[in-house]
Amino acid sequence: MSVIAFEQFGGAAPMIAPSQLADGYAQKALNTRLDRGRLEPYRSMLEIGKSAVGKKTIFLYEDTYWFVDNDVVSFVPSPIVNDPYKYVFIADTDYPRVTRNDLALAGEPYPSTSYRLSVPSPSLAPNISVQGATPAEADPLDAETVSYVYTYVNAWGWESVPSLPSNSVDVYFPDQSVDLSLTIPSGGNSNMGSGARIRIYRSNAGTESGSYQLCAELLASQTTHTDSLESDELGPVIASAEWDGPPDDDTSLYPDGPLFWMGAAANGYLIGVTKTEICFSEINLPYAWPIAYRKPIKDIVGCAITDNGAVVLTKDIPYLVYGSDPSSMSLAPLNYQQPCVSRRSIVSGENIVMYASPDGLCGIANGELKVLTEGIFSQDEWGELNPSTIWGIYHEGKYFGFCEAESGDRGFILDPRGGSVSWIDLDFYADCGHRHDDTLYLNKTNGQIAKFNKGETTLSYEWVSKRVQMDQALNFALLKVKAKYYPAQVTVYAYYDDQLVNSTDFTVDDSRPVYMESGFLANEWEVKIHGTGQVTGVYLASDWSEL
Numbered sequence: 396m397s398v399i400a401f402e403q404f405g406g407a408a409p410m411i412a413p414s415q416l417a418d419g420y421a422q423k424a425l426n427t428r429l430d431r432g433r434l435e436p437y438r439s440m441l442e443i444g445k446s447a448v449g450k451k452t453i454f455l456y457e458d459t460y461w462f463v464d465n466d467v468v469s470f471v472p473s474p475i476v477n478d479p480y481k482y483v484f485i486a487d488t489d490y491p492r493v494t495r496n497d498l499a500l501a502g503e504p505y506p507s508t509s510y511r512l513s514v515p516s517p518s519l520a521p522n523i524s525v526q527g528a529t530p531a532e533a534d535p536l537d538a539e540t541v542s543y544v545y546t547y548v549n550a551w552g553w554e555s556v557p558s559l560p561s562n563s564v565d566v567y568f569p570d571q572s573v574d575l576s577l578t579i580p581s582g583g584n585s586n587m588g589s590g591a592r593i594r595i596y597r598s599n600a601g602t603e604s605g606s607y608q609l610c611a612e613l614l615a616s617q618t619t620h621t622d623s624l625e626s627d628e629l630g631p632v633i634a635s636a637e638w639d640g641p642p643d644d645d646t647s648l649y650p651d652g653p654l655f656w657m658g659a660a661a662n663g664y665l666i667g668v669t670k671t672e673i674c675f676s677e678i679n680l681p682y683a684w685p686i687a688y689r690k691p692i693k694d695i696v697g698c699a700i701t702d703n704g705a706v707v708l709t710k711d712i713p714y715l716v717y718g719s720d721p722s723s724m725s726l727a728p729l730n731y732q733q734p735c736v737s738r739r740s741i742v743s744g745e746n747i748v749m750y751a752s753p754d755g756l757c758g759i760a761n762g763e764l765k766v767l768t769e770g771i772f773s774q775d776e777w778g779e780l781n782p783s784t785i786w787g788i789y790h791e792g793k794y795f796g797f798c799e800a801e802s803g804d805r806g807f808i809l810d811p812r813g814g815s816v817s818w819i820d821l822d823f824y825a826d827c828g829h830r831h832d833d834t835l836y837l838n839k840t841n842g843q844i845a846k847f848n849k850g851e852t853t854l855s856y857e858w859v860s861k862r863v864q865m866d867q868a869l870n871f872a873l874l875k876v877k878a879k880y881y882p883a884q885v886t887v888y889a890y891y892d893d894q895l896v897n898s899t900d901f902t903v904d905d906s907r908p909v910y911m912e913s914g915f916l917a918n919e920w921e922v923k924i925h926g927t928g929q930v931t932g933v934y935l936a937s938d939w940s941e942l
Contacts (some may be wrong), residue, residue, distance in 0.1 A: 398941040404434040406421060410770070422860070426811065434930040440845035441849040441850045442839070445843070447844050447863055450566055453836065455829055455831045455836065456470075464930070467487070474663045478765050485509060486655055492510060510549075520562075524563070525573055528745055541597050550589060550590035592612050592613065593613045616913065653669065660700060671693060696708050696709055709734065712728065715727045723904075733755065738788060739787070779800060786827065788828045788830055790834065796809065876901075884924070908942055
Protein backbone atom coordinates (compact mmCIF):
# COMPACT_ATOMS: atom_id res chain seq x y z
CA MET A 396 0.00 0.00 0.00
CA SER A 397 1.63 3.24 -1.15
CA VAL A 398 0.58 6.81 -1.96
CA ILE A 399 2.46 9.92 -3.11
CA ALA A 400 0.92 13.28 -2.28
CA PHE A 401 2.00 16.47 -4.07
CA GLU A 402 0.53 19.21 -1.89
CA GLN A 403 3.43 21.66 -1.54
CA PHE A 404 4.01 23.76 -4.64
CA GLY A 405 7.25 25.67 -4.64
CA GLY A 406 9.73 27.30 -6.95
CA ALA A 407 12.43 25.74 -9.07
CA ALA A 408 16.01 24.87 -8.15
CA PRO A 409 17.70 23.89 -11.43
CA MET A 410 21.07 23.06 -9.89
CA ILE A 411 19.70 20.23 -7.73
CA ALA A 412 19.12 16.77 -9.15
CA PRO A 413 15.38 15.97 -9.49
CA SER A 414 15.51 13.17 -6.91
CA GLN A 415 17.46 15.31 -4.42
CA LEU A 416 15.05 18.23 -4.31
CA ALA A 417 13.58 19.01 -0.91
CA ASP A 418 9.83 18.67 -0.45
CA GLY A 419 8.06 21.63 -2.04
CA TYR A 420 10.79 22.46 -4.54
CA ALA A 421 10.23 21.89 -8.23
CA GLN A 422 12.27 20.98 -11.28
CA LYS A 423 10.39 23.67 -13.16
CA ALA A 424 7.97 26.42 -12.20
CA LEU A 425 6.82 28.48 -15.18
CA ASN A 426 4.25 31.31 -14.93
CA THR A 427 3.10 29.87 -11.61
CA ARG A 428 1.73 31.89 -8.74
CA LEU A 429 2.73 30.14 -5.53
CA ASP A 430 1.89 32.56 -2.72
CA ARG A 431 -1.66 31.35 -2.04
CA GLY A 432 -0.98 27.79 -0.95
CA ARG A 433 -2.07 26.32 -4.28
CA LEU A 434 -0.78 26.00 -7.82
CA GLU A 435 -2.28 28.57 -10.17
CA PRO A 436 -1.23 30.74 -13.10
CA TYR A 437 -0.70 34.46 -13.16
CA ARG A 438 -3.28 36.35 -15.13
CA SER A 439 -2.43 37.80 -18.50
CA MET A 440 -1.35 41.41 -18.94
CA LEU A 441 -3.88 44.17 -19.58
CA GLU A 442 -2.77 46.64 -22.22
CA ILE A 443 -3.69 50.23 -21.35
CA GLY A 444 -3.63 51.65 -24.86
CA LYS A 445 -0.31 53.44 -24.50
CA SER A 446 2.53 52.81 -26.93
CA ALA A 447 6.20 52.94 -25.88
CA VAL A 448 7.95 51.23 -28.77
CA GLY A 449 11.67 50.80 -28.16
CA LYS A 450 11.63 52.68 -24.85
CA LYS A 451 13.95 51.61 -22.05
CA THR A 452 12.34 53.80 -19.38
CA ILE A 453 8.69 54.51 -18.57
CA PHE A 454 7.36 56.58 -15.66
CA LEU A 455 3.77 57.45 -14.75
CA TYR A 456 3.42 61.11 -13.79
CA GLU A 457 0.45 62.47 -11.87
CA ASP A 458 -1.45 59.19 -12.42
CA THR A 459 -2.05 60.14 -16.06
CA TYR A 460 0.96 61.05 -18.18
CA TRP A 461 3.64 58.62 -19.30
CA PHE A 462 7.20 59.93 -19.34
CA VAL A 463 9.25 57.77 -21.71
CA ASP A 464 12.84 57.63 -22.91
CA ASN A 465 14.88 55.61 -25.35
CA ASP A 466 17.69 55.28 -22.81
CA VAL A 467 18.02 54.18 -19.19
CA VAL A 468 16.92 57.25 -17.23
CA SER A 469 16.16 58.10 -13.60
CA PHE A 470 12.82 59.92 -13.28
CA VAL A 471 12.72 61.01 -9.62
CA PRO A 472 9.56 62.47 -8.06
CA SER A 473 10.17 65.52 -5.92
CA PRO A 474 11.14 64.88 -2.28
CA ILE A 475 10.08 68.45 -1.42
CA VAL A 476 7.18 68.63 1.03
CA ASN A 477 4.05 70.40 -0.27
CA ASP A 478 5.48 70.83 -3.75
CA PRO A 479 2.73 72.47 -5.88
CA TYR A 480 4.74 72.09 -9.10
CA LYS A 481 5.29 68.33 -8.79
CA TYR A 482 8.91 68.53 -9.87
CA VAL A 483 10.56 65.52 -11.47
CA PHE A 484 14.34 65.26 -11.50
CA ILE A 485 16.02 63.44 -14.37
CA ALA A 486 19.44 61.78 -14.62
CA ASP A 487 20.93 60.15 -17.69
CA THR A 488 24.24 60.15 -19.49
CA ASP A 489 23.94 63.77 -20.69
CA TYR A 490 23.37 66.04 -17.68
CA PRO A 491 20.91 66.26 -14.77
CA ARG A 492 17.61 67.89 -15.68
CA VAL A 493 14.36 69.00 -14.09
CA THR A 494 10.80 69.40 -15.25
CA ARG A 495 7.48 70.18 -13.59
CA ASN A 496 3.75 70.28 -14.23
CA ASP A 497 3.69 73.63 -16.05
CA LEU A 498 6.55 72.56 -18.30
CA ALA A 499 6.40 68.84 -18.99
CA LEU A 500 2.93 68.42 -20.45
CA ALA A 501 2.84 70.67 -23.52
CA GLY A 502 2.81 67.67 -25.83
CA GLU A 503 3.99 64.10 -26.30
CA PRO A 504 6.43 62.54 -25.87
CA TYR A 505 6.45 63.56 -22.22
CA PRO A 506 8.24 65.30 -20.69
CA SER A 507 7.99 67.78 -23.54
CA THR A 508 10.42 70.27 -21.95
CA SER A 509 13.04 70.13 -19.24
CA TYR A 510 15.85 72.37 -18.03
CA ARG A 511 19.28 71.79 -16.63
CA LEU A 512 19.06 71.09 -12.92
CA SER A 513 22.08 73.23 -12.16
CA VAL A 514 21.82 77.02 -12.15
CA PRO A 515 24.68 78.50 -14.22
CA SER A 516 27.18 80.50 -12.21
CA PRO A 517 29.15 83.57 -13.35
CA SER A 518 32.40 82.62 -15.02
CA LEU A 519 34.14 85.94 -14.30
CA ALA A 520 34.56 88.10 -11.22
CA PRO A 521 32.91 91.52 -11.37
CA ASN A 522 35.00 94.41 -12.64
CA ILE A 523 34.78 97.32 -10.20
CA SER A 524 35.98 100.90 -10.02
CA VAL A 525 35.55 103.57 -7.34
CA GLN A 526 33.76 106.72 -8.45
CA GLY A 527 34.08 110.11 -6.77
CA ALA A 528 36.88 111.95 -5.04
CA THR A 529 38.18 111.09 -1.60
CA PRO A 530 36.45 113.43 0.90
CA ALA A 531 38.53 116.34 2.16
CA GLU A 532 40.27 115.62 5.44
CA ALA A 533 39.07 112.04 5.26
CA ASP A 534 40.17 109.74 8.05
CA PRO A 535 41.63 106.55 6.50
CA LEU A 536 39.94 104.60 9.30
CA ASP A 537 36.54 105.66 7.90
CA ALA A 538 37.18 103.97 4.56
CA GLU A 539 35.55 100.59 4.00
CA THR A 540 37.55 97.89 2.27
CA VAL A 541 35.06 96.02 0.11
CA SER A 542 34.88 93.43 -2.62
CA TYR A 543 31.96 92.02 -4.56
CA VAL A 544 30.56 88.76 -5.83
CA TYR A 545 27.41 88.11 -7.80
CA THR A 546 25.10 85.19 -8.52
CA TYR A 547 22.56 84.20 -11.13
CA VAL A 548 18.97 83.47 -10.11
CA ASN A 549 16.86 81.52 -12.57
CA ALA A 550 13.21 82.11 -13.44
CA TRP A 551 12.10 79.85 -10.56
CA GLY A 552 14.15 81.73 -7.97
CA TRP A 553 16.93 79.12 -7.74
CA GLU A 554 20.28 80.76 -6.99
CA SER A 555 23.75 79.78 -8.20
CA VAL A 556 27.04 79.71 -6.38
CA PRO A 557 28.72 83.14 -6.44
CA SER A 558 31.36 84.34 -8.84
CA LEU A 559 34.95 84.73 -7.84
CA PRO A 560 35.35 87.89 -5.72
CA SER A 561 36.41 91.14 -7.27
CA ASN A 562 39.55 92.90 -6.21
CA SER A 563 39.28 94.82 -2.91
CA VAL A 564 38.97 98.62 -2.89
CA ASP A 565 38.78 101.29 -0.19
CA VAL A 566 35.58 103.33 -0.41
CA TYR A 567 34.18 106.24 1.58
CA PHE A 568 30.43 105.67 1.48
CA PRO A 569 28.24 107.61 0.77
CA ASP A 570 30.59 110.23 -0.67
CA GLN A 571 31.94 107.70 -3.10
CA SER A 572 30.31 104.86 -5.04
CA VAL A 573 31.44 101.74 -6.89
CA ASP A 574 30.65 100.95 -10.50
CA LEU A 575 30.34 97.24 -11.30
CA SER A 576 30.53 95.53 -14.66
CA LEU A 577 29.03 92.06 -14.85
CA THR A 578 28.63 89.24 -17.36
CA ILE A 579 25.11 88.14 -18.17
CA PRO A 580 24.11 84.45 -18.06
CA SER A 581 24.13 82.47 -21.27
CA GLY A 582 21.28 80.23 -22.38
CA GLY A 583 22.24 76.55 -22.53
CA ASN A 584 18.80 75.20 -21.50
CA SER A 585 19.25 76.73 -18.06
CA ASN A 586 15.88 78.42 -17.42
CA MET A 587 17.44 81.89 -17.47
CA GLY A 588 14.63 83.53 -19.41
CA SER A 589 11.88 85.84 -18.22
CA GLY A 590 12.10 86.43 -14.49
CA ALA A 591 15.80 85.54 -14.18
CA ARG A 592 17.90 87.87 -12.02
CA ILE A 593 21.42 88.81 -11.00
CA ARG A 594 22.18 89.35 -7.32
CA ILE A 595 25.15 91.42 -6.20
CA TYR A 596 26.72 90.93 -2.78
CA ARG A 597 29.24 93.13 -1.01
CA SER A 598 31.66 92.19 1.73
CA ASN A 599 30.96 93.84 5.05
CA ALA A 600 33.90 94.04 7.44
CA GLY A 601 31.54 95.29 10.10
CA THR A 602 29.89 91.87 10.49
CA GLU A 603 31.32 89.23 12.74
CA SER A 604 32.30 86.99 9.85
CA GLY A 605 32.97 89.66 7.25
CA SER A 606 30.30 87.99 5.10
CA TYR A 607 28.97 89.06 1.73
CA GLN A 608 25.59 90.76 2.00
CA LEU A 609 23.02 91.57 -0.66
CA CYS A 610 23.36 95.03 -2.11
CA ALA A 611 21.32 94.82 -5.33
CA GLU A 612 19.14 92.58 -7.47
CA LEU A 613 19.06 93.26 -11.21
CA LEU A 614 17.41 91.89 -14.32
CA ALA A 615 19.52 89.13 -15.82
CA SER A 616 20.09 91.28 -18.89
CA GLN A 617 21.64 94.15 -16.92
CA THR A 618 25.45 94.31 -17.10
CA THR A 619 26.25 97.35 -14.97
CA HIS A 620 25.36 98.72 -11.55
CA THR A 621 26.47 101.52 -9.26
CA ASP A 622 26.61 100.76 -5.54
CA SER A 623 26.41 103.58 -3.02
CA LEU A 624 24.74 101.84 -0.08
CA GLU A 625 26.08 102.29 3.40
CA SER A 626 26.84 99.18 5.42
CA ASP A 627 23.69 99.28 7.51
CA GLU A 628 21.58 99.31 4.34
CA LEU A 629 22.90 95.96 3.07
CA GLY A 630 20.57 92.99 2.90
CA PRO A 631 20.84 89.32 3.94
CA VAL A 632 24.08 87.36 3.92
CA ILE A 633 24.57 85.25 0.81
CA ALA A 634 23.07 81.78 1.28
CA SER A 635 24.36 80.06 -1.86
CA ALA A 636 28.11 80.24 -1.18
CA GLU A 637 28.39 76.42 -1.37
CA TRP A 638 25.43 75.65 -3.63
CA ASP A 639 27.38 74.05 -6.42
CA GLY A 640 25.36 72.46 -9.18
CA PRO A 641 25.36 68.69 -9.61
CA PRO A 642 28.07 67.10 -11.77
CA ASP A 643 27.13 67.62 -15.40
CA ASP A 644 28.60 67.52 -18.91
CA ASP A 645 31.31 70.10 -18.19
CA THR A 646 34.28 67.81 -18.71
CA SER A 647 36.71 70.44 -17.46
CA LEU A 648 35.09 70.08 -14.03
CA TYR A 649 33.81 66.52 -14.28
CA PRO A 650 36.10 64.41 -16.49
CA ASP A 651 34.42 61.23 -15.20
CA GLY A 652 31.03 62.35 -16.43
CA PRO A 653 27.75 63.61 -14.99
CA LEU A 654 25.35 62.20 -12.46
CA PHE A 655 23.92 59.21 -14.33
CA TRP A 656 21.54 58.13 -11.55
CA MET A 657 19.47 59.97 -8.95
CA GLY A 658 17.10 59.00 -6.17
CA ALA A 659 15.09 60.80 -3.50
CA ALA A 660 15.86 60.35 0.19
CA ALA A 661 13.09 60.46 2.76
CA ASN A 662 14.38 63.64 4.40
CA GLY A 663 13.79 65.87 1.39
CA TYR A 664 17.11 65.70 -0.43
CA LEU A 665 18.43 63.98 -3.54
CA ILE A 666 21.23 61.44 -3.85
CA GLY A 667 23.13 60.89 -7.08
CA VAL A 668 26.18 59.08 -8.39
CA THR A 669 28.79 59.57 -11.06
CA LYS A 670 31.29 56.90 -12.00
CA THR A 671 33.57 58.01 -9.15
CA GLU A 672 31.58 59.70 -6.38
CA ILE A 673 28.30 59.83 -4.52
CA CYS A 674 26.73 63.27 -4.20
CA PHE A 675 23.99 64.84 -2.09
CA SER A 676 21.79 67.89 -2.53
CA GLU A 677 20.80 70.28 0.21
CA ILE A 678 17.49 69.50 1.92
CA ASN A 679 14.62 70.99 -0.12
CA LEU A 680 17.14 72.58 -2.53
CA PRO A 681 17.39 70.03 -5.35
CA TYR A 682 19.64 72.27 -7.47
CA ALA A 683 22.28 72.75 -4.73
CA TRP A 684 24.87 69.95 -4.46
CA PRO A 685 27.76 71.13 -2.26
CA ILE A 686 31.16 69.77 -3.20
CA ALA A 687 31.89 69.33 0.51
CA TYR A 688 29.14 66.71 0.76
CA ARG A 689 30.57 64.44 -1.95
CA LYS A 690 32.40 61.19 -1.24
CA PRO A 691 34.74 59.36 -3.63
CA ILE A 692 34.06 55.74 -4.57
CA LYS A 693 35.84 53.93 -7.39
CA ASP A 694 34.10 52.26 -10.34
CA ILE A 695 30.47 52.97 -9.43
CA VAL A 696 27.91 50.94 -11.39
CA GLY A 697 24.74 52.16 -9.70
CA CYS A 698 22.95 52.97 -6.46
CA ALA A 699 19.73 52.31 -4.55
CA ILE A 700 17.95 54.30 -1.85
CA THR A 701 17.46 52.75 1.61
CA ASP A 702 15.56 53.93 4.68
CA ASN A 703 18.61 55.67 6.14
CA GLY A 704 20.73 56.42 3.09
CA ALA A 705 21.81 54.35 0.12
CA VAL A 706 23.73 51.33 -1.11
CA VAL A 707 26.33 51.97 -3.80
CA LEU A 708 27.22 49.07 -6.10
CA THR A 709 30.56 49.01 -7.88
CA LYS A 710 32.73 46.83 -10.07
CA ASP A 711 34.30 45.60 -6.84
CA ILE A 712 32.59 45.70 -3.42
CA PRO A 713 29.34 47.36 -2.24
CA TYR A 714 29.25 50.41 0.04
CA LEU A 715 26.70 51.44 2.64
CA VAL A 716 25.93 55.15 2.87
CA TYR A 717 24.01 56.18 5.96
CA GLY A 718 22.92 59.24 7.90
CA SER A 719 19.99 61.63 8.24
CA ASP A 720 21.54 64.86 6.95
CA PRO A 721 23.30 65.25 3.59
CA SER A 722 26.04 67.30 5.20
CA SER A 723 27.16 64.46 7.46
CA MET A 724 26.65 61.17 5.63
CA SER A 725 28.94 58.24 6.48
CA LEU A 726 30.42 55.68 4.11
CA ALA A 727 31.23 52.06 4.97
CA PRO A 728 32.55 49.38 2.60
CA LEU A 729 31.04 45.91 2.72
CA ASN A 730 33.79 43.35 2.43
CA TYR A 731 32.00 41.06 0.02
CA GLN A 732 33.59 40.52 -3.36
CA GLN A 733 30.34 40.63 -5.28
CA PRO A 734 30.58 43.24 -8.06
CA CYS A 735 27.47 44.51 -9.79
CA VAL A 736 27.31 43.48 -13.45
CA SER A 737 24.15 45.35 -14.47
CA ARG A 738 23.06 48.81 -13.38
CA ARG A 739 19.49 48.05 -14.43
CA SER A 740 19.41 45.01 -12.16
CA ILE A 741 19.62 47.17 -9.00
CA VAL A 742 16.34 47.48 -7.07
CA SER A 743 15.41 48.66 -3.61
CA GLY A 744 12.76 46.72 -1.73
CA GLU A 745 11.44 46.48 1.79
CA ASN A 746 14.65 46.58 3.87
CA ILE A 747 16.68 45.01 1.07
CA VAL A 748 18.69 46.05 -2.00
CA MET A 749 19.07 43.45 -4.76
CA TYR A 750 21.33 43.29 -7.80
CA ALA A 751 22.98 40.89 -10.24
CA SER A 752 26.54 39.74 -9.64
CA PRO A 753 28.63 37.13 -11.50
CA ASP A 754 27.68 34.55 -8.83
CA GLY A 755 23.94 35.17 -8.64
CA LEU A 756 21.29 37.62 -7.57
CA CYS A 757 22.54 39.28 -4.38
CA GLY A 758 20.61 40.89 -1.53
CA ILE A 759 21.93 43.39 1.01
CA ALA A 760 19.95 43.74 4.22
CA ASN A 761 20.94 44.91 7.70
CA GLY A 762 24.52 45.42 6.58
CA GLU A 763 24.91 41.83 5.38
CA LEU A 764 25.14 40.45 1.84
CA LYS A 765 23.67 37.15 0.73
CA VAL A 766 23.64 35.48 -2.68
CA LEU A 767 19.90 34.85 -2.90
CA THR A 768 20.18 32.34 -5.73
CA GLU A 769 22.75 30.21 -3.93
CA GLY A 770 21.34 26.70 -3.86
CA ILE A 771 19.11 27.47 -6.87
CA PHE A 772 21.66 27.97 -9.65
CA SER A 773 25.21 26.85 -10.16
CA GLN A 774 27.53 29.57 -11.39
CA ASP A 775 27.42 28.11 -14.91
CA GLU A 776 23.62 27.96 -14.90
CA TRP A 777 23.45 31.54 -13.64
CA GLY A 778 25.87 32.57 -16.37
CA GLU A 779 23.51 31.18 -19.00
CA LEU A 780 21.03 33.93 -18.03
CA ASN A 781 23.59 36.56 -19.16
CA PRO A 782 23.37 38.48 -15.86
CA SER A 783 24.84 41.63 -17.42
CA THR A 784 21.54 41.94 -19.35
CA ILE A 785 19.26 41.65 -16.31
CA TRP A 786 16.96 44.48 -15.41
CA GLY A 787 14.69 44.29 -12.39
CA ILE A 788 11.81 45.88 -10.55
CA TYR A 789 10.42 45.28 -7.05
CA HIS A 790 6.74 44.40 -6.74
CA GLU A 791 4.66 42.81 -3.97
CA GLY A 792 7.74 41.77 -2.02
CA LYS A 793 9.38 40.05 -4.97
CA TYR A 794 12.10 40.75 -7.52
CA PHE A 795 10.74 40.70 -11.07
CA GLY A 796 13.67 40.29 -13.46
CA PHE A 797 14.08 40.07 -17.21
CA CYS A 798 17.15 38.94 -19.12
CA GLU A 799 18.52 38.08 -22.54
CA ALA A 800 19.38 34.48 -21.68
CA GLU A 801 21.28 32.12 -23.95
CA SER A 802 18.04 30.18 -24.42
CA GLY A 803 16.12 33.35 -25.35
CA ASP A 804 14.73 36.49 -23.78
CA ARG A 805 12.70 35.68 -20.67
CA GLY A 806 11.63 36.79 -17.23
CA PHE A 807 11.71 35.45 -13.71
CA ILE A 808 10.45 36.17 -10.20
CA LEU A 809 12.55 35.78 -7.06
CA ASP A 810 11.17 36.00 -3.54
CA PRO A 811 14.07 37.31 -1.41
CA ARG A 812 12.54 35.78 1.70
CA GLY A 813 13.77 32.43 0.41
CA GLY A 814 12.12 29.08 1.00
CA SER A 815 10.62 26.77 -1.56
CA VAL A 816 8.77 29.51 -3.49
CA SER A 817 11.97 31.40 -4.30
CA TRP A 818 12.35 31.08 -8.09
CA ILE A 819 9.69 31.20 -10.81
CA ASP A 820 10.35 31.46 -14.55
CA LEU A 821 8.29 33.61 -16.89
CA ASP A 822 7.98 32.80 -20.58
CA PHE A 823 7.87 36.41 -21.74
CA TYR A 824 10.16 39.44 -21.81
CA ALA A 825 9.56 43.15 -21.26
CA ASP A 826 11.77 46.08 -22.24
CA CYS A 827 11.24 48.06 -19.03
CA GLY A 828 8.73 48.61 -16.25
CA HIS A 829 7.30 50.92 -13.62
CA ARG A 830 5.50 50.31 -10.33
CA HIS A 831 2.75 52.71 -9.27
CA ASP A 832 0.02 52.35 -6.64
CA ASP A 833 0.66 48.62 -6.20
CA THR A 834 0.37 48.00 -9.95
CA LEU A 835 3.26 46.71 -12.03
CA TYR A 836 3.37 48.20 -15.52
CA LEU A 837 5.52 46.48 -18.14
CA ASN A 838 6.51 47.70 -21.58
CA LYS A 839 5.85 44.62 -23.67
CA THR A 840 8.00 43.67 -26.63
CA ASN A 841 5.19 44.80 -28.93
CA GLY A 842 5.69 48.33 -27.54
CA GLN A 843 2.46 48.40 -25.52
CA ILE A 844 2.43 49.30 -21.84
CA ALA A 845 0.39 46.76 -19.87
CA LYS A 846 -0.62 45.99 -16.30
CA PHE A 847 0.89 42.73 -15.08
CA ASN A 848 -1.56 40.11 -13.76
CA LYS A 849 -4.61 42.27 -14.54
CA GLY A 850 -5.90 40.67 -17.76
CA GLU A 851 -9.18 38.81 -18.28
CA THR A 852 -7.46 35.54 -19.21
CA THR A 853 -4.70 33.57 -17.52
CA LEU A 854 -1.23 32.60 -18.61
CA SER A 855 -0.55 28.93 -19.25
CA TYR A 856 1.69 27.50 -16.53
CA GLU A 857 3.86 24.44 -16.08
CA TRP A 858 5.07 22.95 -12.80
CA VAL A 859 7.22 19.80 -12.57
CA SER A 860 7.56 18.14 -9.19
CA LYS A 861 10.58 16.60 -7.56
CA ARG A 862 11.22 12.96 -8.51
CA VAL A 863 10.02 10.80 -5.64
CA GLN A 864 12.01 7.63 -5.03
CA MET A 865 10.20 4.54 -3.76
CA ASP A 866 11.67 1.74 -1.66
CA GLN A 867 10.49 -0.79 -4.22
CA ALA A 868 9.20 -0.72 -7.77
CA LEU A 869 5.44 -0.60 -8.21
CA ASN A 870 2.67 0.45 -10.55
CA PHE A 871 0.32 3.09 -9.23
CA ALA A 872 -3.27 2.42 -10.23
CA LEU A 873 -5.02 5.72 -9.48
CA LEU A 874 -4.54 9.46 -10.00
CA LYS A 875 -6.56 12.02 -8.07
CA VAL A 876 -6.46 15.81 -8.49
CA LYS A 877 -7.90 18.32 -6.07
CA ALA A 878 -8.53 21.67 -7.69
CA LYS A 879 -10.51 24.84 -7.21
CA TYR A 880 -11.23 24.95 -10.92
CA TYR A 881 -11.24 22.13 -13.45
CA PRO A 882 -10.18 20.77 -15.85
CA ALA A 883 -6.67 20.07 -14.64
CA GLN A 884 -3.97 18.81 -16.95
CA VAL A 885 -1.43 16.38 -15.45
CA THR A 886 1.33 14.28 -16.95
CA VAL A 887 2.66 11.40 -14.84
CA TYR A 888 6.24 10.23 -15.45
CA ALA A 889 7.45 6.85 -14.26
CA TYR A 890 11.15 5.92 -14.04
CA TYR A 891 13.07 2.78 -13.19
CA ASP A 892 16.60 3.51 -11.95
CA ASP A 893 16.59 6.91 -13.67
CA GLN A 894 15.26 5.53 -17.00
CA LEU A 895 11.86 6.74 -18.21
CA VAL A 896 9.52 3.76 -18.62
CA ASN A 897 6.17 5.51 -19.03
CA SER A 898 4.57 8.94 -19.38
CA THR A 899 0.84 9.49 -19.60
CA ASP A 900 -1.16 12.69 -20.08
CA PHE A 901 -4.41 13.18 -18.18
CA THR A 902 -7.15 15.78 -18.41
CA VAL A 903 -9.01 15.55 -15.10
CA ASP A 904 -12.51 17.06 -15.01
CA ASP A 905 -13.37 16.62 -11.33
CA SER A 906 -12.10 15.27 -8.01
CA ARG A 907 -12.90 11.63 -8.74
CA PRO A 908 -9.84 9.36 -9.13
CA VAL A 909 -8.97 8.13 -12.61
CA TYR A 910 -7.25 4.90 -13.57
CA MET A 911 -3.64 4.96 -14.72
CA GLU A 912 -1.87 2.72 -17.21
CA SER A 913 -0.56 -0.67 -16.08
CA GLY A 914 1.92 -3.19 -17.40
CA PHE A 915 5.16 -1.67 -16.03
CA LEU A 916 6.97 -1.14 -12.75
CA ALA A 917 8.75 2.02 -11.64
CA ASN A 918 10.64 3.09 -8.54
CA GLU A 919 10.74 6.86 -9.29
CA TRP A 920 7.71 9.05 -9.98
CA GLU A 921 7.09 12.70 -10.83
CA VAL A 922 4.22 14.79 -12.14
CA LYS A 923 3.89 17.75 -14.44
CA ILE A 924 0.88 19.99 -13.85
CA HIS A 925 0.15 22.43 -16.62
CA GLY A 926 -2.56 24.53 -18.18
CA THR A 927 -4.68 27.08 -16.32
CA GLY A 928 -6.39 25.14 -13.50
CA GLN A 929 -6.01 26.02 -9.82
CA VAL A 930 -4.67 22.87 -8.19
CA THR A 931 -4.37 22.16 -4.47
CA GLY A 932 -3.17 18.54 -4.58
CA VAL A 933 -2.18 15.65 -6.84
CA TYR A 934 -2.12 12.09 -5.51
CA LEU A 935 -0.82 8.79 -6.86
CA ALA A 936 -2.24 5.70 -5.14
CA SER A 937 -2.31 1.93 -5.46
CA ASP A 938 -5.76 1.45 -3.98
CA TRP A 939 -9.03 3.33 -3.63
CA SER A 940 -8.79 3.14 0.15
CA GLU A 941 -5.66 5.30 0.11
CA LEU A 942 -7.60 8.20 -1.37
